[in-house]
Amino acid sequence: MEQEHKPALEGLVENRDVAQGRILIVEDDPAMQYSLSQALEKLPYHLHLASSIMEGRQRFEAEDPDVVLLDINLPDGSGRDLLKVLREQNDEVVVIMLTAFPDLRGAVSCMKDGAFDYLVKPFDLTELKLAIQKGMELKNLKNEVIRLKRQDRSSEKLGDIIGDSALTRGLRSDILQIAQKGHSTVLITGESGTGKELVAKALHQNSSRKNGPLVPVNCSAIPENLVESELFGHEKGAFTNATHAFKGVFELASGGTLFLDEVGELPLATQPKLLRALETRRIKRLGGSREIPIDIRLVSATNRNLEEAVAKGGFREDLYYRLNVVPIVIPSLRERREDIMPILHYSMEAISGKNRMQPLKFSPAAVRLLEKYSWPGNVREMRNLIERLLMLHGQREVQVEIGVKKLPEEIRDSVPVGIQDPESVEVLTLDEVEFNHIRLALNACQGNKSEASRRLGISRNTLKEKLKRYSI
Numbered sequence: 001m002e003q004e005h006k007p008a009l010e011g012l013v014e015n016r017d018v019a020q021g022r023i024l025i026v027e028d029d030p031a032m033q034y035s036l037s038q039a040l041e042k043l044p045y046h047l048h049l050a051s052s053i054m055e056g057r058q059r060f061e062a063e064d065p066d067v068v069l070l071d072i073n074l075p076d077g078s079g080r081d082l083l084k085v086l087r088e089q090n091d092e093v094v095v096i097m098l099t100a101f102p103d104l105r106g107a108v109s110c111m112k113d114g115a116f117d118y119l120v121k122p123f124d125l126t127e128l129k130l131a132i133q134k135g136m137e138l139k140n141l142k143n144e145v146i147r148l149k150r151q152d153r154s155s156e157k158l159g160d161i162i163g164d165s166a167l168t169r170g171l172r173s174d175i176l177q178i179a180q181k182g183h184s185t186v187l188i189t190g191e192s193g194t195g196k197e198l199v200a201k202a203l204h205q206n207s208s209r210k211n212g213p214l215v216p217v218n219c220s221a222i223p224e225n226l227v228e229s230e231l232f233g234h235e236k237g238a239f240t241n242a243t244h245a246f247k248g249v250f251e252l253a254s255g256g257t258l259f260l261d262e263v264g265e266l267p268l269a270t271q272p273k274l275l276r277a278l279e280t281r282r283i284k285r286l287g288g289s290r291e292i293p294i295d296i297r298l299v300s301a302t303n304r305n306l307e308e309a310v311a312k313g314g315f316r317e318d319l320y321y322r323l324n325v326v327p328i329v330i331p332s333l334r335e336r337r338e339d340i341m342p343i344l345h346y347s348m349e350a351i352s353g354k355n356r357m358q359p360l361k362f363s364p365a366a367v368r369l370l371e372k373y374s375w376p377g378n379v380r381e382m383r384n385l386i387e388r389l390l391m392l393h394g395q396r397e398v399q400v401e402i403g404v405k406k407l408p409e410e411i412r413d414s415v416p417v418g419i420q421d422p423e424s425v426e427v428l429t430l431d432e433v434e435f436n437h438i439r440l441a442l443n444a445c446q447g448n449k450s451e452a453s454r455r456l457g458i459s460r461n462t463l464k465e466k467l468k469r470y471s472i
């Protein structure tokens with residue numbers, strides 16, 4: 001039978017809008033029920049009451065509580081049995097056992113069955129509140145983990161590729177489309193730091209091979225004499241140090257994706273063997289005679305201009321065509337300047353969070369410079385800059401603003417005034433022209449403000465005001 005709300009609970013009912021969690025109290029002693037409700041009245045929780053195991057089960061199903069306070073001696077059985085049932089039904093629920101008869105073995109067995117805590121009556125109310133608070137925190141964490149897992153599964157797994165420019169949106173939709181074609185061989189090209197590895201991961205995660213392995217190999221990092229064994233494996237005794245048989249990455253990536261990074265660095269001598277493996281879809285381990293069929297998707301990446309390398313004889317033409325079946329070209333950051341600030345903010349959040357610091361903000365003048373800078377090292381350079389700035393200026397409690405002065409020289413000096421490619425002439429605001437011109441003057445005078453104000457034809461005070469205004 002359902003228990004009526006007692007007067008003690010009315011406050012809580014009013015509190016509904018701010019309530020942060022649901023508590024089910026399963027307790028048959030009316031005095032105890034009353035004092036528990038009194039104790040919890042001021043806290044922002046919804047309370048539900050039950051007086052027996054049967055009623056407890058019903059209320060549990062109906063209310064889906066976060067925390068259950070569960071008495072052990074109940075009229076229709078033991079709270080220990082109900083604990084097992086509840087945990088079987090929902091192993092996220094936090095159950096705090098209450099008992100008037102302390103018994104160590106009983107306590108241990110409750111904990112084994114998944115109770116979160118065990119309180120002996122008469123307990124201290126502060127102790128109870130603390131246990132509930134801890135339980136709610138645990139439940140929230142569990143919910144968060146479930147939410148993140150779900151989000152991870154349902155998102156297109158392209159969430160890490162930030163940027164709303166037409167180029168980046170096109171890139172994301174190309175990745176999704178190409179990913180579906182699980183066998184096609186992909187070659188990703190782009191300058192250093194543009195996100196080639198990120199794209200390779202996204203291709204794998206969005207393909208039907210996502211449950212198989214993604215095996216990355218950096219071709220430039222393997223000593224030349226070991227490349228073939230790394231790729232194709234070897235049999236025991238294949239060469240002097242081959243004391244064991246060894247699987248190469250083609251075999252390790254079976255059912256998944258093989259990512260050959262920096263493929264442009266592959267030694268010329270190995271290139272025909274790679275070509276043969278791709279054409280026959282079979283490999284032989286070094287020193288072996290068995291033909292092993294391969295089931296991989298090959299994704300390779302390079303920041304070298306492979307066509308040029310082919311023309312110069314540094315890369316085999318036939319292999320180049322074999323690798324470049326489906327090309328993905330990642331544009332440099334300066335070709336998609338709208339992406340600069342979104343990627344900067346996203347990376348700032350991620351890196352500052354990892355270092356437990358407040359993210360830095362940038363002054364409007366600093367933002368202007370960042371947006372105009374050429375970023376030769378692309379996103380990697382940006383992430384390095386963020387790390388450096390956080391190391392130098394980041395704080396745990398306060399958010400620090402980065403003005404132009406705190407930016408590295410290459411960024412501060414990156415906007416040549418008046419010398420612009422006529423194709424991309426951009427009309428600046430007068431403020432921007434003034435800002436650039438003042439920086440030019442300061443540079444020309446090695447930062448000497450009196451000299452700069454003299455050359456600009458303004459007073460030192462006017463210069464000072466302008467420096468402040470533009471946070472130079």
Ligand SMILES: Nc1ncnc2c1ncn2[C@@H]1O[C@H](COP(=O)(O)OP(=O)(O)OP(=O)(O)O)[C@@H](O)[C@H]1O
Nearest residue numbers: 160161162191192193194195196197198303379380
């Ligand atoms: N669009 C983007 N959004 C968010 N992060 C990005 C983006 N592009 C690249 N990054 C990040 O920038 C860093 C460099 O990316 P990645 O290692 O994939 O570049 P790369 O092209 O492989 O560089 P390299 O040629 O130097 O190996 C990584 O931390 C990556 O997560």
Ligand SMILES: [Mg+2]
Nearest residue numbers: 193196197261
């Ligand atoms: Mg890379």
